[in-house]
Amino acid sequence: MTRSLKKGLYIDPRVVQKVDKVKESGKKTPIKTWSRACVISPEMVGVTFLVHNGKDFISVYVDENMVGHRLGEFSPTKKFVRHGGKMAKEQETAATPKTTAAAKPAAPKK
Numbered sequence: 142m143t144r145s146l147k148k149g150l151y152i153d154p155r156v157v158q159k160v161d162k163v164k165e166s167g168k169k170t171p172i173k174t175w176s177r178a179c180v181i182s183p184e185m186v187g188v189t190f191l192v193h194n195g196k197d198f199i200s201v202y203v204d205e206n207m208v209g210h211r212l213g214e215f216s217p218t219k220k221f222v223r224h225g226g227k228m229a230k231e232q233e234t235a236a237t238p239k240t241t242a243a244a245k246p247a248a249p250k251k
Contacts, residue, residue: 150209153179160185173198177213192216 144151153176161184163170171189186205191198192212199216207215223229 150180150182151178152182157182157184160188163188171200174212177211177216179212181207181210181212183208194218 153174156172156174156176156179159172159174163172164184169189171191173191173193175193177192181203185203186208188203190201190203190212192201192215193199194216195218201212201215225232
């Protein structure tokens with residue numbers, strides 16, 4: 142379910158205050174925030190945020206295309222490692238020598 146149109150978009154007032162301070166000072170310091178649900182407004186364009194993903198702060202530079210989205214959408218909370226285990230590693234190591242040998246150019250024949 143989306144938020145009611147009557148209520149409007151959720152924009153954290155503390156984040157807006159921080160954006161105003163950064164724009165007034167003219168410095169490019171990133172804004173540290175835990176407010177992942179905050180919707181990006183046009184005033185936030187050109188500002189860098191450090192959005193918390195539960196463990197680390199991920200740097201997010203706001204573009205015009207991001208307006209209307211939430212800050213949390215650009216800070217993934219899960220890190221994909223890879224599928225498989227011992228068998229996948231064996232296949233990967235077996236495949237790498239073949240690709241490197243095929244990539245080398247052959248010596249010219251006389």
